[in-house]
Amino acid sequence: MPVAIATAGATRDDGAAIARLRTGDLAALGELYDQHHAAVRTFAVRFLGDATAAEDLVHDVFVALPEAVGSYRGDGGLRSFLIAMAANLSKNHVRAAARRRALASRAAEEPRPSPPRPDELHDRGELSNRLQRALDALSHDHRVAFVLCEIEERTSPAVATMLAVPEATVRTRLFHAKKRLRELLENDR
Amino acid sequence: MSDLLDDLVRAAREAPVNHDEAEATRRRMLAAATRETHTRSRRRLSPWVLPLVAAFVATGALAAGPSGVRLVTQWLAAAPAPSPALSSRSLALAPSSGALAQGAPSSSFEDVDRPAAATPLPPAPASAPNTAPTSDEKIAAATSEPAAIAQLPTARASVDTPTATSPKPASFAGRSSASPPPSAATIAAPAAVGSPPAVDGTAPAVVDPTDELYRTAHERHFRGGDASAAVTAWDRYLAAAPRGRFAPEARYNRALALLRAGRRAEGLVALEPFANGAMGGYRQAEATRLLDAARAP
Numbered sequence: 001m002p003v004a005i006a007t008a009g010a011t012r013d014d015g016a017a018i019a020r021l022r023t024g025d026l027a028a029l030g031e032l033y034d035q036h037h038a039a040v041r042t043f044a045v046r047f048l049g050d051a052t053a054a055e056d057l058v059h060d061v062f063v064a065l066p067e068a069v070g071s072y073r074g075d076g077g078l079r080s081f082l083i084a085m086a087a088n089l090s091k092n093h094v095r096a097a098a099r100r101r102a103l104a105s106r107a108a109e110e111p112r113p114s115p116p117r118p119d120e121l122h123d124r125g126e127l128s129n130r131l132q133r134a135l136d137a138l139s140h141d142h143r144v145a146f147v148l149c150e151i152e153e154r155t156s157p158a159v160a161t162m163l164a165v166p167e168a169t170v171r172t173r174l175f176h177a178k179k180r181l182r183e184l185l186e187n188d189r
Numbered sequence: 190m191s192d193l194l195d196d197l198v199r200a201a202r203e204a205p206v207n208h209d210e211a212e213a214t215r216r217r218m219l220a221a222a223t224r225e226t227h228t229r230s231r232r233r234l235s236p237w238v239l240p241l242v243a244a245f246v247a248t249g250a251l252a253a254g255p256s257g258v259r260l261v262t263q264w265l266a267a268a269p270a271p272s273p274a275l276s277s278r279s280l281a282l283a284p285s286s287g288a289l290a291q292g293a294p295s296s297s298f299e300d301v302d303r304p305a306a307a308t309p310l311p312p313a314p315a316s317a318p319n320t321a322p323t324s325d326e327k328i329a330a331a332t333s334e335p336a337a338i339a340q341l342p343t344a345r346a347s348v349d350t351p352t353a354t355s356p357k358p359a360s361f362a363g364r365s366s367a368s369p370p371p372s373a374a375t376i377a378a379p380a381a382v383g384s385p386p387a388v389d390g391t392a393p394a395v396v397d398p399t400d401e402l403y404r405t406a407h408e409r410h411f412r413g414g415d416a417s418a419a420v421t422a423w424d425r426y427l428a429a430a431p432r433g434r435f436a437p438e439a440r441y442n443r444a445l446a447l448l449r450a451g452r453r454a455e456g457l458v459a460l461e462p463f464a465n466g467a468m469g470g471y472r473q474a475e476a477t478r479l480l481d482a483a484r485a486p
């Protein structure tokens with residue numbers, strides 16, 4: 001039976017499922033997975049740039065949820081809470097993904113003219129790889145801020161709530177992330 | 190934001206995300222979550238279980254008199270260690286899904302139970318070691334360990350005797366680990382299937398036709414060098430003898446072959462029943478080690 005992919009913002013029955021999960025009802029965990037796995041996986045893929053690492057991260061987030069749900073206070077919605085968990089759990093997955101990316105890059109490398117041709121620049125896969133390589137050079141906090149604010153298009157206040165940091169901290173991290181990314185992309189030209 | 194960075198961000202937003210692994214991840218996740226829950230419950234109850242069981246057994250023995258004490262003593266010597274009552278609860282919690290890969294002999298391993306690594310809580314950042322090997326590297330190391338290599342089956346006459354000390358998990362589908370120990374009639378029943386061919390050259394009384402399938406699979410697994418061929422061979426054996434006396438070992442080796450063949454998700458799902466003790470403790474430590482390696486970053 002294919003797993004359902006809930007539409008964005010679907011939070012129906014989250015409250016009831018969370019209450020059941022807190023009593024140890026793991027069937028509720030399955031329901032919450034069905035509702036939110038797609039959003040968590042989308043963040044994980046955007047953050048890690050590696051499907052295998054992203055799948056492992058999705059697994060880890062939901063395995064941790066029964067214990068973590070005790071600290072869920074309802075502010076920001078469960079989906080944001082899950083994505084915050086993913087951001088916190090992602091550190092070692094980032095290293096694994098970056099390692100795989102480096103290996104794949106070395107294996108596929110072939111002589112190419114520099115700078116990249118315009119048609120290469122507009123190849124979506126190549127663009128995604130370039131961004132992921134640049135993100136690999138950021139600190140974890142800067143990477144989280146950039147992915148949540150720019151790629152996931154969340155507001156600074158929302159990200160601040162998710163990460164339990166001041167809004168000014170989110171903006172500072174975002175500023176430094178963009179600055180560093182510009183430098184890296186400029187050097188990559 | 191520069192144009193190039195704009196382009197990169199737009200590409201990242203628009204990149205499609207593949208959800209094909211969602212179902213496999215869901216099964217794996219629920220199995221792991223169930224194990225975690227029971228591990229926590231077991232930690233809370235373990236100080237009480239053994240004394241209660243001992244008190245029950247002693248009371249029953251004393252009530253039955255000297256012969257009762259003797260019978261209980263014999264039963265304790267013959268039966269496996271009593272499992273916590275929670276294992277039967279795990280059957281109710283685990284999802285009823287086919288845990289094995291498509292095409293594999295079906296047997297639903299629904300009771301899952303294993304200790305799991307501690308997980309951090311949001312919003313505090315998770316701390317993690319900086320130099321740990323990747324999960325893939327750990328799996329590769331673990332599946333190549335000599336401890337993972339099983340021995341060819343030899344004649345197991347002890348299984349046919351009524352006083353077998355550790356009954357093999359020959360029938361495990363839906364079986365609760367809290368069930369009473371097999372009676373002499375039950376233990377003697379497999380004798381009708383026949384003894385496995387002995388490797389020391391002695392002629393067996395009855396030859397099980399599925400033993401040849403097992404030998405073929407064993408050969409491909411340990412000497413063939415082709416993990417996919419090994420998986421196919423294990424599948425053939427298990428299709429012919431899903432509850433045969435070598436089925437647990439075949440299932441374990443099949444799980445290893447799946448991992449070696451790169452079918453990671455299927456291999457991990459196949460290992461879970463071993464890790465949670467559904468196979469009577471058979472390969473539990475090895476399976477737990479492999480699953481821990483897979484889950485570790």
